[in-house]
Amino acid sequence: MNTVNNNGLKIDQALFDFINKEAIPGTGIDINEFWKKFADAVNELSPINKRLLEKREEIQKKIDDWHKSRIGKDLNQKEYYQFLKSIGYIVEEKDDFEITTSKVDSEISLIAGPQLVVPVDNARYALNAANARWGSLYDALYGTDVIAGDKNKNFNEDRAKKVITYVRNFLDETFPIVDASWKEITNIKIKDKDIIFLSAKKECFLKDKKQFIGFNGEKNKPKSILIKNNNLHIDIFIDSDHKIGKSDKASISDIIVESAISTIIDNEDSVAAVDGEDKVKCYRNWLGLMKGDLTANMEKNGKKFVRKLNLNRNYISKEGSKISLHGRALLLNRNVGHLMTNPAIVLKDGSEIHEGIMDAFVSTLCALHDFKNKNNSRTGSVYIVKPKMHGPEEVAFTNNLFGKVEETLGIKKYSIKVGIMDEERRTTVNLKECIREVKNRIVFINTGFLDRTGDEMHTSFESGPMIFKGEMKKSTWLNTYENWNVDIGLSCGFSGKAQIGKGMWAMPDQMGNMMEQKVAHPKSGANCAWVPSPTAATLHSMHYHKIDVFKEQDKIKSRDRAKLDDILKIPKADRPNWSVDDINLELENNAQGILGYVVRWIDQGVGCSKVPDINNVGLMEDRATLRISSQHIANWLHHGICSKDQVMSIMKKMAKIVDAQNEKDLNYKKMSSDFENSVAFSAACDLVFKGRVQPSGYTEPLLHKRRLEKKSLIK
Secondary structure, three states: OOEEEEOOEEEEHHHHHHHHHHHOOOOOOOHHHHHHHHHHHHHHHHHHHHHHHHHHHHHHHHHHHHHHOOOOOOOOHHHHHHHHHHOOOOOOOOOOOOOOOOOOOHHHHOOOEEEEEEEOOOHHHHHHHHHHHEEEHHHHHHOOOOOOOOOOOOOOHHHHHHHHHHHHHHHHHHOOEOOEOOOOOOEEEEEOOEEEEEEOOEEEOEOOHHHEEEEEEOOOOEEEEEEEEOOEEEEEEEOOOOOOHHHOOOOEEEEEEEOOOEEEEEOOOOOOOOOHHHHHHHHHHHHHHHHOOOOEEEEEOOEEEEEOOOOOEEEEEOOOOEEEEOOOOEEEEEOOOOOOEEEEEEOOOOOEEEHHHHHHHHHHHHHHHHHHHOOOOOOOOEEEEEOOOOHHHHHHHHHHHHHHHHHHHOOOOOOEEEEEEEOOHHHHOOHHHHHHHOOOOEEEEEEOHHHHHHHHHHHOHHHOOEOOHHHHHHOHHHHHHHHHHHHHHHHOOOOOOOEEEEOOOOOOOOHHHHHHHOOHHHHOOOOEEEEOOHHHHHHHHHHHHHOOHHHHHHHHOOOOOOOHHHHOOOOEOOOOOOOHHHHHHHHHHHHHHHHHHHHHHHHHOOOOEEEEOOOOOEEEEOHHHHHHHHHHHHHHHHOOOOOHHHHHHHHHHHHHHHHHHOOOOOOOOOOOOOHHHOHHHHHHHHHHHOHHHOHHHOOHHHHHHHHHHHHHHHO
16 A cells, blocks of 8 residues: 555555545645644544443443343343443433524425435446436336336336326325326316316316426426425426327326435445545545536446436426426435544554544545535535444544534534434433434434344343344334334424434335335334335335325324333343254354355455345345344354354355355355355354454454455455
């Protein structure tokens, strides 16, 4: 690695050049002054960061020792609660308060809808996600299993008719017409300030005329009609010459719906960035998004083209004025948490920089370009989602970090907004006090089943063997945790100011099931929920037309708050008497997920993958899913549910299956050809056999070590 010495820091040459030649120009910041202030801030913040990580380990050891001293005894919930308070794991809850965050974009505060998460290191994916603000409902339905039957690439007229019927039913429910159905209308035009629908030779109107917002084209022959429900827009295209429009009674050719209202551009669990080279790739894509000039070369159906960010969408309002709607999702940047370090910058004491500190400075520096061009935020804010924080002290450190970034870059205090990922147990049980620490800048909290379960298992590792992974979703702590998150957020004044989010739908090929199940998220009071693709965002948006989340939140405010005692109920098995077959099946399922994900992470640097499970159902895997699977096997090993030889035999068996599943990937290297020398297989085994001693059960330290090893072999 080529490095530059600057203000006591040893900086990767590529990163140094990127910041000086690409990120800073156009911001008005003096390069020398930036590096001096940056070095001072890093040297001040790093010791605090280290101490917080030490405290995590100290608390975990006390919990481990407490459980060990009670082996064979039933857990007394009251005694357990008092113990956790005595060691500072649970802090005192103070008086009620409401957040005071200001200058928040409406996509965060006022619009409920789907949220995409996309790896920042892939420009094409990032552009697709940013552009997923609008999507074709016809295409989304035609190409997925929401509509039963054949969905191959050749046009199927019967399938198209089913799609149109499905959409007309949705329009009848969401935008009802007085004395008529959308299935019956034969013409649409604008008269005065109303939409007029012709049905059976009579003129009909929307039941709620306020839903009509604007149009394009001529009033007597509009090209599109813009309507709105629950703050979400739908653009109805009318074109009698279009393949679909020419056979439609009303010449409707497509239905374009507002889909991914916001998108998290991810530097964390869905990327594999282990050094300066990797980080520059991530930062450069984020800079391009903030400048608005990111592009990606594409090829589709034999045609090459350049993918760019979509422009805004323009309309004529019913009053005759111009309307411009944002053409892209509002972008949030998920930084790395407090744990990991990166060799891209080495401090004068020889230690690597904490990656989360570096992320905060560089991602905000890049966002200064957006402060000028308003390509993303129209309020002068940059949105940083902070994962894997443990309790109020660590949230307070993030607040301090962001303040230092604002000082260094000369921007207004609280320009950096924060999202708290409620995915660690110590944050969950202290969520109100965590929010208090950032009450002037918080815009987001959400639940994450997988990381939260991984931390649940690691925190209570010594209490006993954990229940089967599939049973976790039915456990008392998990359901209470989901409600608790919403209850706390609403009590702190989030409604109309900040997002309350829910987790990912992990099966991108099962959109029919998603449409049946994910409506539960807006019903739960969450004004955003994660989806794995632009298509899923378009489909999930229908749920937010069906459910007015803000009305649901008003109802939820009056219910009794979820009980902390229920959150503290450990999901351990009660004297398990499982069969060998059941144990092996669970181990195989976990092992396949681990291996299928790790092999691409280590060998190809791919941080997010669709990995077939044991039943060949494609599941979105990232480091959060990896954490729960590896901790689960490690826990069973520790408590004698299985043996090391048994697990190793299963790892080798599943590696062969994973190899077969990837045989069409020309870049794939088989693990089973040489287990001893496969870095990927060794990494997967490390995660399991060394899982007990990993900090909070995280997978990053081992993954980063093995990926650096692999990169050195490639070079």
